[in-house]
Amino acid sequence: MGFKEENLSTTFSHNMFLEWRNNSCQPNFWRNVVPDPTKTCGPYHPKNHSHSSSNSYVTSIDSNGWVHRYRFHHDTIGMVVVDSAGSICAGTSSNGARFKLNSPIPGAGAYAVDGVGGAAATGDGDVMIRFMPSFFVVEQMRLGTKPYKATHKAIKRILDYYPKFQGAVVGVNSNGTYGAACANMENFMFSIGEASKTRTESVACITSSSRSGRQKKSKTT
Structure with a gap:
């Protein structure tokens, strides 16, 4: 290289x-x-x-319940690239919390298939290795699911077992359509680069409280 x-x-x-x-x-x-x-x-x-999720590396929790960590604790970089010929690649570097298992593993932190799409994820590496969210998103796109819906399905799949999980996943299909989803944070920002321009977008996250509220409502209706 x-x-x-x-x-x-x-x-x-x-x-x-x-x-x-x-x-x-x-x-x-x-x-x-x-x-x-x-x-x-x-x-x-x-x-x-065990399906318990640890927040041992949490620094503080504010009055709204959002978790904050020191700025030097996390440095995950995930990228999905689609070139003009439609070739796709994905990669990630991860260091997360100190002395912890990380997820720069194909299928967990990043995954891509030419002609289908790619995905990259960030969050608790131990949990993501179990659920392979990047692989899941790409396979959902292979079935025709739009990236936005595919990423949300991946996050909800994790929350079924780890309701306190904090993380995010982005997905891009072979046409360049993208989407992102996150859990138990206020929002998640990601960058999009097209030609010579780069911009940032933000997506609101799924929270444990909002999810449990919808589940209770569905049971009573």
């Missing part, structure tokens, strides 16, 4: 990692595993299944 292979670790990040290892890998985000993740570094093995 023209890039020279090099070590991107810094003295600061390397020392941070060593300090974490020497402190029995604390904090970490493992749950329902053995040995006890609060005391050892592993390796870990599943203990049982």
